[in-house]
Amino acid sequence: MSHEEFPTEDPAVVTCGLPYANGDLHIGHLRTYVGGDIYSRALKRLGQETAFVSGSDMHGTPVAVNAAEEGVTPEEFALRHHEQYEETFPKFDVEFDNYGHTHDATNVETTQEIVRALEEAGYVYEKEIPVAYDPDADQWLPDRFVEGTCPYCGEHARGDECDEGCGRHLEPGEIEDPVSTITGNPAEYREREHKFFAVSDLQEYLGEFIDRLEGTANAQNQPREWIEGELQDWCITRDMDWGVDYPGEDDLVLYVWVDAPIEYISSTKQYTERVGSDVFDWAEAWGADGGDGGEIVHIIGRDIIQHHTVFWPAMLRAAGYAEPRAVMASGFITLEGKGFSTSRDRAVWADEYLDEGFRPDLLRYYLATNGGFQQDVDFSWGRFRERVNNELVGTVGNFVYRSLLFAAREFGGAPDVDVSEDVRERIETAIEEFEAGVNGYSVREVGESAVRLAQFGNEYIQRNEPWKLEDDDPEKAQVIRDCVQIAKAVAVLFEPVTPEAAENIWNDLNEDGDVHAVGVEAALDVSAQDFGEPTELFEKIPEERVDELNEKLEARVAEATADAESEGEAGADEGDDDGEAAAADLEPIADERISFEDFQELDVRVGEIVAAEGVEGADKLAKLTVDIGVEERQIVAGIKQLHDLDSLPGTKIIVVANLEKAELFGVESNGMLLAAGEQADLLTTHGDAVPGTKVQ
RNA sequence: UGCGGGAUAGGAUAAUGGCAGUCCACGGGGCUCAUAUCCCCGAGGCCCAGGUUCGACUCCUGGUCCCGCAACCA
Structure with missing residues (x-):
């Protein structure tokens, strides 16, 4: 590696963080991939040999x-997502030179080689640690295969972190009352030898590394x-079948x-295997040949x-590979000012964007600039349109x-005259800005x-x-000639961001060759004449499209939220919409009609709140004791912050009595109270119906 | 609680301690080859409180707010 300006004499590898084979892609994910694609195209444009x-x-x-829940093998499950990603990226013109996966033979082999190298260099040792074990199923329970009670806050937690309560990370062996997530069997702790990578031995090196990291x-x-x-050493093994x-x-x-x-290396290797080491030499790029x-x-x-700036460079160093020159870490994306929430379907999905008929160029430009x-950037259809x-x-x-x-x-x-000096200089300035963008790791500047x-x-x-x-x-011929040249330069310099538009300009100019393959200097080359x-x-x-898209999004969020609530997850997520906004644009009435019989399936009753208290550890949940005539019910609702809980007892409310039970934050909720809108305006009775009266 | 990133007009971005600039949106006017571009005019801004200084967006102190991270979460 060098710290010289790009382009350098050495081959470059641009990588994008591996998408985890466990869900759909949305435009938040795409930001990283589009950014990487733009950056790699820009590097190639500068003449840098790049994979x-x-x-x-x-x-x-x-x-x-998740595979176990679906009853498929992990491989089948992960491959399905892998194939989906592999198909999706090119639709956004994110064109990897090689896109593999961590379960393929190359990566298994490379990984094992590197681990052996770590062992040989003396960076691996064994240590006994407690691991959850399911004695009935005769199975170890690493990480998320176990859940139980958080020893710090007492909430229900996953084996590796207290996801619902205090959010603390949990060490193996810490979680109390461990239960297998697969069988539901109670688990016990057993001591077990595991392998540790001595990251702490590399502390000094990492300190130097981080100072020179770009x-x-x-x-x-x-x-x-x-x-x-x-630095703490790193446990690098797990008791399970799925993995390397x-x-x-x-x-x-x-x-x-x-x-x-390690897939970064393996994927580069596969690229070399495909194109030949004379075109791109993975070993030279990664320093596997003993070079820099x-x-x-x-x-x-x-x-x-932290994985890319601590563990990963430590592994590379210890195994004798080259270190990364730069890490570009992107911010997150919000949607119309609020966070993405995949559980609420509050997202713009990759497929959805395409299905709406938008070209990839548009999103690429928006995300990049x-x-x-x-x-952190905000995505809104209104600003997108603007x-x-x-x-x-x-x-x-x-x-x-x-x-x-x-x-x-x-x-x-193009008229047959030379480009004027002023215009030539202006194009040169644009090329310099483009180069400065690459060297400053700014895709925005490039765009x-x-x-x-x-x-x-x-x-x-x-x-x-x-x-x-x-x-x-x-003068007329001169001006037109200059403008044609500027248009050509725009095609060349805009290609990393909007490859499709660049190609169109190229075709319109009747240029030979491939706009995707030319270097920046093509911006100044004489154009074709005719x-x-x-x-x-x-x-x-058009403006109506924005309204339409926003309505679709809102309707979808409302639907997903309603689904979540009926599953008993009400209020467990964010719900900070303000009342005025909700009143200003009401959700359209559902098109589908339900039958009277369907309606009758709901057992809706008048109830009276007997007691109300907050659910500990939850921001929004309140535990209500409700008298519904025939019995008292415990109902959990997401109203903690929206109402004064002390004033609630005595309030009459309307309850769906035959909703299936659910557990929220470890508290049982037996029924659902009805409330209007984001502010949870409680429904009550106008007259004096007694608790238990059926609503019909 | 600790650490990191951030806070400049409605949105996005600049400014060795020296007139707070630019792009978009907004209001007004002009031009018009073009998918309404360009020009002119206008309104609108440094998170707060102290301090250093002739002078602070910039430096210091103390706050506030937003977003992350806090290690066997992929």
Whole structure:
């Protein structure tokens, strides 16, 4: 690796964090992949030899647990997601040079090689630790295969973290009353030998490494806490079948975070196997040939910074590979100002975006340029429309279209004169900005260099008004020639962000060759002379589309929330919508009608609140004791913050009495109270119906 | 609680301690080859409180708020 400016003489590897084979992709995920794709295209554009690789992360307990729930094998489960990812990325023009997965033979082999190297170098030792064990099923229960009671807050918790209560991380052996998540059997603790990676031996190295690491500031600073504090060694084995076998140990697999980053190497290897080492040499890039290695750039979400700045470089170092040059950690995405919530279907899914008929270019542009890469950005359909209409249609599309249209009509293509000095210099400036974006690890800067150039183009054509010039005025040919060149430069510089539009400009210009393969210098190359009338690059998004999309989103969230509530998860999630907003745009009435019989299935009763108290550890849940005439019921509802609980006893409410029981935060909820809207305005009786009266 | 990132106009971004600039949106006017671009004018901003200083968005102290991370969560 060098710390010279790109492009360097060495091969580069750009990687994207492995998507975990356990769910659907939404535009929040896409930010990292689009960012990586743009960055790798930009590097290639600068002439840097680059491999862009990733793969699906197939292992780990969540896959195993979810597969078991579905009754399929982990491999089947994970492969299904893998295939889906593999199909989805190209639809967004995210084009990996190689996309593998962690369960393929290459990765298993590479992982085992690296683990052996760690062992040989003396970085692995054994230690006995307590592990949950299911004696009935004769099975070890690592991580999420066990759940029980958090020793710190007493809430129900997963084996590895107290997900519902205090949020603390739990060490193996800590969780109390352990129960198997597969069989429901009570578990016991058994001492068990496990393998540890002596990260602490590499503390000094990691301290130096982090000082020279490039990329975004968050990736460099966040891990300082651990690296400059006391590093703990890392347990790298698990008692399960699903994973990469630990070499020489039949009943242990490697912890998923060992084989996951190694997929970066394996995927590069597969690329070399496909194209030949004369085109791209994985061993040189990763320093497996004993050399210094190439330029390794990791592009990840900021949630996995520590894995890429502590464990991973430690493994590379200990096993004798090259270290990463840069880590770019992206911020998160919010949707219309609020967090994504996949359980509430509050998300813009990758497939959904495409199904709405939008081109990948538009989203790529939005994601790449709406804020700095490490900044959290908000996605809203309104702003999406604004930026597409103003910047892509108004600035870029309009400039290219008006220039090429004018050129085609007046000259049948580009007039045969040289590009003026001023314009040449302006294009050179744009190239410099583009390069600065790559060297500053800013996909935003890369994307904006082309838009600013198009903006200059609009000013330039406007200032010179070629449409007012006489046909024999040499100035007319000059201006048009300059504009055609600017349009070509825009195609070259905008290609990483909007590959499809770049291709269209290229075709309109009647250029030979592949716009995806040319270098930045092509921006200044003489254009083809003849071309016809151009196509329109981008289409405006009408305002009604935004309304429609927002309505769809709201309706979906409402539906998912209602589903969740009927499953007894009411209020356990965020619900901070404000009342005015909810009143301003009401959800449309459902189209589907239900029969009277269906309605009659609901046993709705008048009830009276006897007692109300908050559920400990939950922000929003309240435990209510409700008198419904025939009996008293305990009902949990998400109203803790919305009502004064002390004033509730004596209040008459309406209750769905025959809703199935549910457990929320470990508290049983036997029924559901009816309330209106996000503010949970409680339904009550107008007259004096006694508790137990049926509502009909 | 600790650590990190952040807070500049409605949104997005700049400013060695020296006039708070730019893009988009908004209001008004002009131009018009073009999917309404460009030009002109206008309204609108430094999270708060102290301090250092001739002078603070910038440096210091103390707060507030947002987003993360806190290690066998993929």
